[in-house]
Amino acid sequence: MQRTDFGGMACSIARTLDVIGEPWSPLILRNIYVGITRFDQMQQTLGISRKVLAERLRWLVDHEILERREYSTRPPRHEYALTERGTELCDLLMVMVRWGDRWLAGEAGPPVLYRHHACGQISHVELNCSVCGKPMPATSIDVLPGPGAAA
Amino acid sequence: MQRTDFGGMACSIARTLDVIGEPWSPLILRNIYVGITRFDQMQQTLGISRKVLAERLRWLVDHEILERREYSTRPPRHEYALTERGTELCDLLMVMVRWGDRWLAGEAGPPVLYRHHACGQISHVELNCSVCGKPMPATSIDVLPGPGAAA
DNA sequence: ATGAGTAAGTTCCCTTAGGAAACTGAACTT
DNA sequence: AAGTTCAGTTTCCTAAGGGAACTTACTCAT
Numbered sequence: 044m045q046r047t048d049f050g051g052m053a054c055s056i057a058r059t060l061d062v063i064g065e066p067w068s069p070l071i072l073r074n075i076y077v078g079i080t081r082f083d084q085m086q087q088t089l090g091i092s093r094k095v096l097a098e099r100l101r102w103l104v105d106h107e108i109l110e111r112r113e114y115s116t117r118p119p120r121h122e123y124a125l126t127e128r129g130t131e132l133c134d135l136l137m138v139m140v141r142w143g144d145r146w147l148a149g150e151a152g153p154p155v156l157y158r159h160h161a162c163g164q165i166s167h168v169e170l171n172c173s174v175c176g177k178p179m180p181a182t183s184i185d186v187l188p189g190p191g192a193a194a
Numbered sequence: 195m196q197r198t199d200f201g202g203m204a205c206s207i208a209r210t211l212d213v214i215g216e217p218w219s220p221l222i223l224r225n226i227y228v229g230i231t232r233f234d235q236m237q238q239t240l241g242i243s244r245k246v247l248a249e250r251l252r253w254l255v256d257h258e259i260l261e262r263r264e265y266s267t268r269p270p271r272h273e274y275a276l277t278e279r280g281t282e283l284c285d286l287l288m289v290m291v292r293w294g295d296r297w298l299a300g301e302a303g304p305p306v307l308y309r310h311h312a313c314g315q316i317s318h319v320e321l322n323c324s325v326c327g328k329p330m331p332a333t334s335i336d337v338l339p340g341p342g343a344a345a
Numbered sequence: 346a347t348g349a350g351t352a353a354g355t356t357c358c359c360t361t362a363g364g365a366a367a368c369t370g371a372a373c374t375t
Numbered sequence: 376a377a378g379t380t381c382a383g384t385t386t387c388c389t390a391a392g393g394g395a396a397c398t399t400a401c402t403c404a405t
Contacts, residue, residue, distance in 0.1 A: 046217060046361085046362080046392070046393090047217075047241060047242070047392085047393080049221075053305040054221075054224070054294075054305055054306075055290065055291045055292075055293075055294025055295045055298065055299060055304060055305060055306075056220055056221060056224050056287055056290045056291055056294060057221060057294075058294045058298040058299075059290040059291075059293050059294040059298065060217075060220060060221070060290070062298070064217060064220070065217075066197060066198075066211075066215060066216075066217075066363080067363095069207055069211060069215070070200075070205075070207060070208060070211070073205070073207050076332060077337060081381075081382085082381070082382045082383070083380080083381060083382070083383095086382095090198060091198070091363095091364090092363065092364045092365065092366095093364095093365090093366090093382085093383070093384080094363075094364080094365090094383090094384075094385085095362085095363060095364075096383090097382085097383055097384075098362095098363095100383095115372095115381095117371090117372065117373090118371055118372035118373065118380085118381075118382095119371070119372080119381090119382085120372095120380095120381060120382075121381090121382070121383095128297050130331075130332065130333060131293060131296070131297070131331075132293060133331075133332030133333075134289060134293070134321050134331055134332055135286070135289050135290060135293060136207055136332065137321060137330070137332055137335075138285060138286050138289045138321070139206065139207045139210040139211070139286060140206045140207055140210075141206075142206075142210050142282060142283060142285070142286060143205075143206025143207060143208075143209045143210040144206045145282070146279050146282070147206065147209040147210065147213070148206065148209075148342050149342075151341060151342035152340055152341030152342040153206060153340040153341065153342050154204040154205055154206060154339075154340050154342040154343050154344070155205075155206075155337050155338065155339060155340045155343065156337075156338045156339070156340040157335045157336070157337060157338075158335065158336040158338060159323045159325065159326065159328075159330055159334060159335060160334045160335065160336070161323065161326055161328045161329075161330075161334060162323060162325050162326035162328065164323075164325040164326065165325075165338075166323045166324045166325040166326075166330070167324050168321040168322065168323070168324070168330050169321070169322050169323070169324045170285050170288060170289070170319040170320070170321065170322075171319070171320050171321075171322045171327075172310045172312065172313060172315075172317045172319070172320070173317045173318050173319070173320045174310065174313050174315040174316075174317040175310065175312055175313035175315065175317075176322075177310075177312045177313065178312075179288070179310055179312075179317070179319050180281075180282075180284075180285055181227060181281065181284030181285055181287065181288055182281060182284075183310060183311045183312060184288075184308045184309065184310060184311065185308070185309040185311070186228060186306050186307075186308060187306065187307045187308075187309060187316075188305075188306060188307070189303055189304040189305050189306045189307040190302060190303035190304065191299050191300075191302035191303040191304050191305040192305045192306065193305070197363070197364085197390085197391080198363085198364080217391095217392080218392095232352075232353085233352065233353045233354070234351080234352060234353070234354095237353095242392095242393090243392065243393045243394065243395095244353085244354070244355085244393095244394090244395090245354090245355075245356085245392075245393080245394090246391085246392060246393080247354090248353085248354055248355075249391095249392095266352095266401095268400085268401065268402090269351085269352070269353095269399095269400055269401035269402070270352090270353085270399095270400070270401080271351095271352060271353075271401095272352085272353070346405100347404105347405085348403105348404095348405090349402105349403085349404085349405100350401105350402080350403080350404100351400100351401085351402080351403105352399100352400090352401090353398100353399090353400100354397105354398080354399085355396100355397075355398070355399100356395105356396085356397070356398090357394100357395090357396085357397095358393105358394090358395095359392105359393085359394090360391105360392085360393085361390100361391085361392080361393100362389100362390085362391075362392085363388105363389090363390080363391090364387105364388090364389085364390100365386100365387090365388090366385105366386090366387095367384105367385085367386080367387105368383105368384080368385070368386095369382100369383085369384070369385090370381105370382095370383095370384105371380105371381090371382100372379105372380090372381090373378105373379080373380080373381105374377100374378080374379075374380100375376100375377090375378085375379105
C-alpha cells in the first residue's frame with residue numbers, strides 16, 4: 044500500500060498518528076491497559092491476525108510505547124507493558140471512549156464504566172485548560188504558529 | 195485488505211476507530227477544523243490521493259461527522275463542514291496534539307500553539323473528572339462492566 | 346465561439362498491506 | 376513419546392492505498 048509517511052509532517056496530530064494510527068494499534072494499547080499483555084491472549088480477544096499483531100507489537104516497542112519483558116526464562120515467555128509514553132497515550136483512549144459512549148453506544152448504554160479513584164464516582168473525562176482550568180473544547184481555541192512550525 | 199469490522203465490537207474505542215480510525219481521517223478532520231474545507235485544497239495540503247480523499251469524505255458524511263454543502267450552484271461546488279458529532283471529535287485531536295507535542299516535537303518545539311479563549315493564554319488540554327473536576331489520567335481509573343457490555 | 350482554467354470527483358493500473366491458516370521452536374506435562 | 380502452550384514466522388490470496396490521467400460542468404479572457 045506504500046502508505047504515506049505521517050511522521051515527517053510538521054503536525055503533532057500526524058506524528059501521533061504515525062505512532063499509533065495504524066489499524067489495531069489503539070486496541071492493542073487498550074488490551075495492555077486492561078491487563079491483556081500476552082501474544083496469544085491478545086490475538087484471541089481481538090481476532091487480529093498473528094502476523095499483523097507481531098508487526099504492531101514490534102513497532103510499538105521500537106517507538107517506546109511498549110516494553111517487551113521476559114516473565115519466564117525457561118521456557119522463554121514474554122509479555123508487553125506500557126512505558127511512560129504508552130501510559131500517557133491511554134489518555135487518548137479515554138477520550139475515544141467518551142466520544143464513542145456519547146455518540147455510538149445507543150440504547151444499550153456504554154459497554155464499560157469508569158470509576159475515578161479520587162472521588163469514587165462513575166464519571167468520564169472532560170477537557171480543561173492547563174492554565175485556567177476551565178473547559179477547553181476545540182471550539183474555544185485559536186491556533187497560532189509555534190516554534191516548530193515549517194518554514 | 196478485507197479489514198476487520200471494528201464497528202460491531204462492544205467497545206467504544208473500537209467503535210470510534212470504526213468512524214475515524216482509517217488512515218487520513220483524523221487529518222481530514224483537522225483540515226476542516228482549521229478552515230481547509232474544499233476537495234482540492236485538502237488534496238494539495240495533505241498530499242493524499244484523490245481517490246482515498248473521496249472515499250474518506252463520503253464515509254465521514256455518511257457517519258454524520260461532516261456535512262457536504264453546496265456553496266455555489268452554478269458551477270456546482272461543494273465544501274465540507276463539521277457537524278456537532280464532528281466538532282466533538284476534534285477534542286480527540288487536541289489530545290493527540292498534546293501527546294505529540296510532549297513526546298515527538300523534539301528540539302524545535304511544537305509546530306502550533308493553542309490559545310484558550312477563556313483565559314487568553316497559550317495552554318494545552320488536561321483531562322479532568324466530570325464529577326469532581328480533579329485530574330483523571332488513565333491510571334486513576336477502575337474499569338467496570340457497563341449496561342452495554344457483551345453477554 | 347474557442348480555448349484555457351478550475352473544482353470536485355472517477356477510473357485505471359500497480360504495489361503493498363491485512364487476513365487466514367499452517368508451520369516452527371522451545372519448553373512443559375502426563 | 377505424544378500432546379499442549381506460548382510466541383511468533385511463513386505462505387498465499389485479496390483488498391486497500393498511491394499516482395496519474397480522465398470527466399463533467401461551468402466561468403472567464405480573447
